[in-house]
Structures are given as structure tokens and as C-alpha cells.
Amino acid sequence: MTEDRQKQFDKRSMMGTIYVLLSAVCFSTGGVLIKTIPWGSVSIQGARSIFSTIVIAAYMMVVHQKFVWNKTVVFGAICNTVMAFTFVAATKMTSAANAIVLQFTEPIFVILLVWLLYKKKPGKDAIICCTLVFSGILCFFYESLSGGGLAGNLLAVFSGFAYALVMMMKRFPGADFESSLIVSNIFSIIIGFPFYTGESSQTPEIWLFVVLLGVIQFGCSYLFLSKGLERVTPVAASLLSTIEPILNPILVAIFCGETIGGIALIGAVLVVGSAGIYSVRQAAGRTT
Numbered sequence: 405m406t407e408d409r410q411k412q413f414d415k416r417s418m419m420g421t422i423y424v425l426l427s428a429v430c431f432s433t434g435g436v437l438i439k440t441i442p443w444g445s446v447s448i449q450g451a452r453s454i455f456s457t458i459v460i461a462a463y464m465m466v467v468h469q470k471f472v473w474n475k476t477v478v479f480g481a482i483c484n485t486v487m488a489f490t491f492v493a494a495t496k497m498t499s500a501a502n503a504i505v506l507q508f509t510e511p512i513f514v515i516l517l518v519w520l521l522y523k524k525k526p527g528k529d530a531i532i533c534c535t536l537v538f539s540g541i542l543c544f545f546y547e548s549l550s551g552g553g554l555a556g557n558l559l560a561v562f563s564g565f566a567y568a569l570v571m572m573m574k575r576f577p578g579a580d581f582e583s584s585l586i587v588s589n590i591f592s593i594i595i596g597f598p599f600y601t602g603e604s605s606q607t608p609e610i611w612l613f614v615v616l617l618g619v620i621q622f623g624c625s626y627l628f629l630s631k632g633l634e635r636v637t638p639v640a641a642s643l644l645s646t647i648e649p650i651l652n653p654i655l656v657a658i659f660c661g662e663t664i665g666g667i668a669l670i671g672a673v674l675v676v677g678s679a680g681i682y683s684v685r686q687a688a689g690r691t692t
Contacts, residue, residue, distance in 0.1 A: 416635045417635060417636060419631075419635055420631075420632045420633075420634070420635025420636035420640075420641075421632070421635075421636060421640075421644055422632075423628045423629070423631040423632035423635065424628070424629065424632035424633075424636065424640075424641045424644040424645060425644060425647060426624075426628040427625045427626070427628035427629040427632060427645070428625075428644070428645045428646075428647045428648040428651075429647065429648075429651065430620050430621055430624045430625035430628060431621060431625045431645070431648050431652075432504075432647070432648045432650075432651035432652040432655060433616070433617075433620055433621045433652075433655065434491075434495070434504075434617070434621045434622075434652065435495060435501075435503070435504060435652040435653065435655060435656040436652075436655040436656045436658075436659045436660060437613050437616060437617045437621060438492060438495045438496070438617070439495070439656060439659075439660045439662075440613050440659070440660070441610055441613050441614060441617070442605050442610070443599075443600065443603050443605070443610070444496070444599060444603075445489065445492040445493040445495075445496045446489065446492075446595065446596050446599045446600075447596055447599040447600035447602075447603050448492050448596075448600075448614070448617070449488050449489050449492045449592050449595075449596055450592050450593055450594075450595060450596010450597060450599060450600045451596060451600040451614045451618070452614055452617040452618035452621070452622050453488075453588075453589040453590075453592035453593045453596070453618065453622065454589075454593055454618060455614070455615050455617075455618025455619050455622075455623065456585070456589050456618045456619070456622040456623040456626070457586060457589040457590070457593070458618075458619075458623075459618070459619055459623030459624065459627070460582055460585050460586055460589070460623060460626065460627065461586060463582070463627055464582055464586075469582060471580075471583050471586065472578075472580035472583040473583065473587075474578045475578070476573075476576050476577065476578040476579045476580075477578070477579065477580055477583045477584045477587060478584075478587060479576075479584075480569075480570065480573045480576070480579060480581070480584030480587075480588070481584045481585075481586075481587035481588040481591060482588075482591075483566050483569040483570050483573070484566070484570050484584060484585060484588035485588045485591045485592055485595075486562075486563075486566045487563050487566035487567045487569075487570055488588070488592060488622070489592070489595075490559045490560070490562050490563040490566065491503060491507055491559075491560065491563040491567075493556070493559050494506070494507070494556045494557070494559040494560035494563060495556075496556070497553070497555055497556030497559065498553045498555075498556025498557055498560065499553075499653075499656075499662055501649075501652070501653035501656065501662065501668065501672065502544050502553070502556065502557055502560065502668065503556065503557075503560045503563075504560075504648060504649045504652040504653065505540070505544060505649040505653075505671065505672050505675055505676075506541060506544055506557055506560035506561050506563075506564065507560045507561075507563045507564045507567060508537075508564065508645070508646070508648070508649045508675055508676075508679070509537065509538075509541060509561055509564035509565075510564040510565070510567040510568045510571065510642050510645075511533070511537070511568075511639065511642035511643050511645075511679055512533075512534045512537055512538070512564075512568075513564060513565045513567075513568030513569075514568045514571050514572065514638050514639050514642045515530050515533075515534060515639055517568055517569070517572055518572075518638065518639060521572075529682055530639075530682065532678070532682075533643075533678045533679060533681075533682040536674050536675075536677075536678035537674065537675050537678055537679060539671075539674050540670075540671035540672065540673070540674030540675035540678075541561070541671065541675070542671070543667050543668060543670050543671025543674065544557060544668050544671045544672075546667055568642070571633070571638045571641060571642050572638050573633075574630075574633045574634070574638075575638065581626075581630045581633070582627075582630060585626050629641070632644075643679045643680070643682055646676050646679045646680045649672065649675065649676055650672075650676055653672075
């Protein structure tokens with residue numbers, strides 16, 4: 405690779421990293437906003453999708469991007485819908501910290517999917533990272549082995565698997581990330597309609613939080629992620645998102661008064677630390 409091409413590659417990779425990090429910051433607002441809205445999980449997901457659709461559709465109009473309809477787009481939409489509903493439900497059923505860190509198992513699923521679909525075996529660093537992340541997950545389960553907590557944790561892990569498929573979306577033939585998001589949001593709006601219209605609490609303050617959730621946490625976040633995935637690999641993008649499980653519980657702790665237990669904190673350090681180190685080593689070209 406020539407020096408000019410290397411510089412172009414480095415610049416492209418750097419911009420991809422910035423986009424993914426901006427996406428993670430936007431996503432991290434989900435915990436505090438979801439906890440603040442006194443609605444059921446289906447209501448929240450359906451209502452926020454209205455404003456997410458507006459943001460994504462406006463972006464597509466500005467950049468003159470055509471809407472695409474095919475099987476891959478529908479599959480991506482289904483994956484995103486499942487991911488969104490299970491994450492909102494998990495956030496309601498367990499702590500925001502548990503929900504976001506367990507959803508962060510997504511990098512493991514991305515590594516496994518790349519191995520299964522593209523026959524690219526994970527290297528030593530990836531295997532060590534997966535081992536440490538699973539150890540962190542066990543720490544989270546240890547502190548919340550109760551009915552609601554366990555169910556919420558399992559939903560969060562399943563959300564992580566669905567999120568991994570979303571991360572892989574741009575690699576599938578015929579995929580169009582933004583079109584899948586539009587279809588996914590329409591699914592959510594239709595499914596959630598009888599729920600969010602039937603909520604007894606309909607104050608302007610609540611709807612303000614719903615708008616913020618839809619625009620920032622579910623609209624801008626995906627647009628940043630889409631731009632990032634054009635410039636970095638799914639594995640790199642998923643591991644760069646390690647800032648999200650750090651910011652999310654911090655925001656919830658500040659605004660909602662939640663705390664993270666000692667063992668759960670150890671789990672968070674294992675998950676975030678191992679994935680963060682892997683991300684840095686990959687950027688430096690040292691992963692195996």
C-alpha cells in the first residue's frame with residue numbers, strides 16, 4: 405500500500421471511529437430516558453419510533469438516498485425491531501447497567517457470525533476477549549438471580565444477538581441500512597400504537613422525553629452508526645462501542661439514583677476493559 409493510500413485509509417478509519425463513538429454516546433442516553441418515561445416497554449418503543457422515522461427519512465431526503473425494498477432489508481428490519489423491543493423490555497425489568505452491559509455481548513456474537521458466515525476464524529486476542537466478556541456476564545447474573553432480574557438479563561443478551569445481526573447488515577447482499585431502519589420503525593409504530601395511545605400519562609414532559617429518545621437515542625445514533633460501518637469492520641465497530649456501557653449507567657446513576665453493585669462493577673470492568681483493549685490493539689494492527 406502506497407503512502408498516499410495509507411493516509412487515505414487511516415483518515416477513513418479515523419472518521420469511522422469518530423462516527424461509531426458518536427453513535428455510542430447517543431445510544432447511551434437510552435437508559436436514563438427510558439427509566440424516566442412511566443410507560444410500558446412496547447409503548448416507549450412504538451412512540452419513539454415515530455420521531456426516529458422522521459429523523460432518518462429527513463436524512464435520506466437530504467442526501468437523495470432512495471428507499472430500497474427487498475428480502476435483506478426486511479430481514480434487517482426484523483432484527484432491529486427485535487433488538488429494540490427486547491432492550492427496552494430488559495431496561496424496564498432489570499437495571500439500566502445490567503441491560504446495556506449484557507446487550508454489549510454483541511461483539512462476541514459479531515465475531516462468531518463472521519466466523520460462521522465468512523469462515524474467518526477468530527484469533528487469539530478475540531478468543532481471550534470473548535472469555536473475559538463472558539466472565540463479566542457471569543458476574544452480572546450472580547448479583548441479579550431473581551425472577552425479574554434474570555428475565556431482564558436474558559432479554560438483554562438476546563438483544564445483543566439481534567444487535568450483532570444489525571451490525572452485520574451492511575455486509576449482506578442487497579442491504580440498505582437506512583431503509584431497514586425505516587421499515588423497522590414502521591413495524592414498531594404499528595405494534596406499539598394501541599399501547600402508547602392507551603397510556604394514562606400523556607403529559608408534555610413525558611412526550612418531550614419520548615421525542616428526545618426518538619431523535620437522539622434512536623435516530624441520530626443509527627445515522628452515525630451507518631456512516632461508521634461504511635468505514636470500519638463490524639467487529640471493530642462493535643468493540644468501539646465500549647463507551648456506551650460506561651456512559652449509560654453513569655447517566656442513570658446521576659439522574660435516576662441507580663447504583664451498580666460490587667460484583668456487577670467487576671463484571672463491567674471485565675466486559676468494557678477487555679473489549680476496549682482488543683479495539684486498541686486492532687487499530688494498531690496487533691491483533692491475532
